[in-house]
Amino acid sequence: MSTIPHDVIVGGLPHDEHAHHPRGIMRWITTTNHKDIGTMYLWFSFTMFLVGGMMALTIRSELFQPGLQIVEPEFFNELTTLHGLIMIFGALMPGAVGFANWMIPMQIGAPDMAFGRLNNWSFWLLPPAAIMLLLSMFVPGGAAAGGWSLYPPLTVQEGMGMDLTIFAIHIMGASSIMGSINIITTILNLRAPGMTMMKMPLFCWSWLITAYMLIAVMPVLAGAVTMLLTDRHFGTSFFNAAGGGDPILFQHVFWFFGHPEVYIIILPAFGIISEIIPTFSRKPLFGYASMVYALAAIAILSFLVWAHHMFTTGLPTAGILFYMYATMLIAVPTGVKVFNWLATMWKGSITLEAPMLFALGFLFLFVIGGFTGLVLGIVPIDVSVHDTYYVVAHFHYVMVAGTLFAFFGGTYYWLPKWTGHMYDETIADWHFWLSFIFFNVAFFPMHFLGLAGMPRRVPDYAQQFTDWNMVSTIGAFGFGLSQLIFLTAVVKCIRGGAPAPAKPWEGATTLEWTLPSPAPYHSFETPPVVK
Amino acid sequence: MCNRTELARRLLRAAIAGSLLVPVAALAVPDWYFQSPATPVAQEIITLHDLIFWICVVIFVGVFGTMFYSLWRHRKSVGHQAVQFHENTTVEIIWTVIPFLILLFMAYPATKTILAMHDTAVSDMTIKVTGYQWKWHYDYVQAGFGFYSNLTTPSDQIDGGARKDDHYLLEVDNPLVVPVDSKVRVLVTAGDVLHAWYVPAFGVQQEAIPGFVRDTWFKADKVGIYRGQCAKLCGKEHGFMPIVVEVKSKDDYAKWLAEQKQKLAAAAGNPNKVWDVKDLVAHGEQVFNANCAACHQPTGTGNAAIGAPALVGDKVVLGPAQHQIDVVLNGQTDGVVQKAPTGGKMPSWSQLSDVDIAAAITYTRNSWGNKAGENVVQPAGVKAERK
């Protein structure tokens, strides 16, 4: 990534380190260091984010006006499918693992992750999988085009691109499982003396629970896509009624993975927010134990609600009622978390640096997304807006204004620790405000489109949907361009900036802030004692 | 950091960014809410939504009002010192129990509506809806007839930039026709992949699952025309298979039904009727554009990307008629590389009538410069090939 002068910059080797550390490209390929691997995950995530973003902008360009102007309908479906897969499996999940790698060992006072080489493999599985996914666009028949949820029978019909997607999912799933095993083992076994489970930073708790969830669901996803593969090529009929199977079985299996998956995506973000808000309120997190219980409750409940993605498939009445009630119930622990964050701020001593801005933006917008989730959970309403843009609005609020904003906040928060420099607060400010405004311009109108009846995954639409689609496209472009500001802020910070002290944030209390900035290549080789 | 000038600077930054919203606000407000309800269920859905919505708004204003207040009063730049409390079991219990009670309050009306929506018993008539790639088929089960319903928006409006008419993408050749104030039970299934029958104004959406039949119902209480779309991704023309339901007064419906039954009798009449080539070609053009053009193009030039050969100068079209009939009736896979969207397979079209198939084949043999030796195929010829 960079040849190292004698300055210690992000990922830099201290020049008095053992001479047998490889340099240049081999360093990055063979590294077992959690900081290096965290860095690679984060850059990979951001790259995938930009790739997925360009797909989104192509989609929004086509949807700027009614009519087909830019892409063919089949390619449009490929774009929507890949956009979803890339953002979820290429951007959000690896991003979360990047934060886990960088921060968990430092927060628990461990020298590194439990399994260094496994860590390396977990990362290096991802670029080939991503390349496979992207190359699938160029094989005969094009990429998978059945939506990221891959429902058969449509996906059984599709060409080679679908097989490549299945393989890519297997590989990324293996990476996630290995990463989770690593994270759980690290957290359980490598905490410094005195750091009991209930003294761990909440970010570590959020990742511990997330990792357990990943181990539960990634094998299920692998099973589901494997059954799809055998239906496609090996004569099975899992999802084919003519052969005695049922397309809806796939939906059950997929969403048994898929619903916990979306909580897997948000939980680490919750963890980051729980680090930022106390720091910038100069107060401890309110209700630590409740926050842990809330995470656990959300995780466990998330396994019981998957059929709320299937309310229009014709489930029996009793089933529908159960899933509706269980879905509504998740609002309770989520609400507990929101209230605890507010109580953390209450009567604190609040400052509004960039991490806090993103945390507050998260709070404001994630709650909107949560409310639309509740609305969607009410079955009669869902019947009217299922598979419309209302759903698209909902999940972008929780995943973009939720997880992505938390990642931005976490990046600004920890950049001083990673690089040794303070980021430019002015640039970060602009990044926040433009992202916040343009995000809402892009996605808020989608609520209207959905209520008015515009279906999703369509490349063209009836005329009454024109105006909001135009607004949304403008917002999308604004939001996309604003992310270049983020890139500027990060690169500028890596290259230089005001030197960061060990603890640039007055209210920070966790272990990573006891280390110098930038954190040494090997930290906590002697474990700290935690009181 | 965070003194008054700094604060002012940051507020200015935020305001500049926020001013980007002004052009948005200047638009006249377009469609932003549920369509006008045409059934009692749709009305219940709107009422339920409004209840949930306003409860959420109240909670939202309360929560974020508190947050903004706290941001204002408890900020460091006015010198506020942090008070170091960090837990309170009572408060935790309160903000667990109260949301739970609010949810109960929401669940009750929702449950009632669900029970009403699932009650498909005692209906006045039954219609079977089948979703295909990419059209709907409606069967009037009691009356014994059915028809396909295809999008009629011309492609020059979609691709060609021609001026779009009022019901762009929401118009069909044969709408579903039902009487007002009658409980219509709808059996929904599919012929190939998942589709979904969705009419927002009725508050109805039912996934169409191949190999399974699901049911739903509606009772339109207003005469009129209501439009919906397929709501489950089903391939490349997913956005181009709309649903149009014409709700007629009971008298008008009775008249329409009588007409349909007459037409049915006439068409079934003579399977051995010998058609004039001109009539076959004319009818065939319609059938071709509604069914075959999606892959083979209205110009017969095919679509290499999905494995649909050009029909202009095609061996099968110009060769023996029996072979082409066989291909259309049974589909064909040999020699074709697997491609999307139908796996490179020419699907079987046996669900079309003998007349329709004969007409479409005749059309291909007499169009775009094709002059086949056997240039006429009669419905009887198609019937003979069916196994």
Next chain:
Amino acid sequence: MANVTLGEMTNDPQRDARLRAANRRTGLILLAISLLFFFGFIVTRFITNEAVSIAIVGGAVLLYLLVAIGRHLRK
């Protein structure tokens, strides 16, 4: 599993070895669970009544989750 353990990789070879063993054990248990879910899932499609088999796997997943997370919630 003790709730306080030492993470230390370079200074004390004895603790090092103990720690490596503990890590290996934890890792293998978790790997076994994930493999069990993957294969168990597909195998259940071939044996017994559909609904029963999928209920067993779903129940196993849920039980695992309750135990895995619940273990840590005792204060």
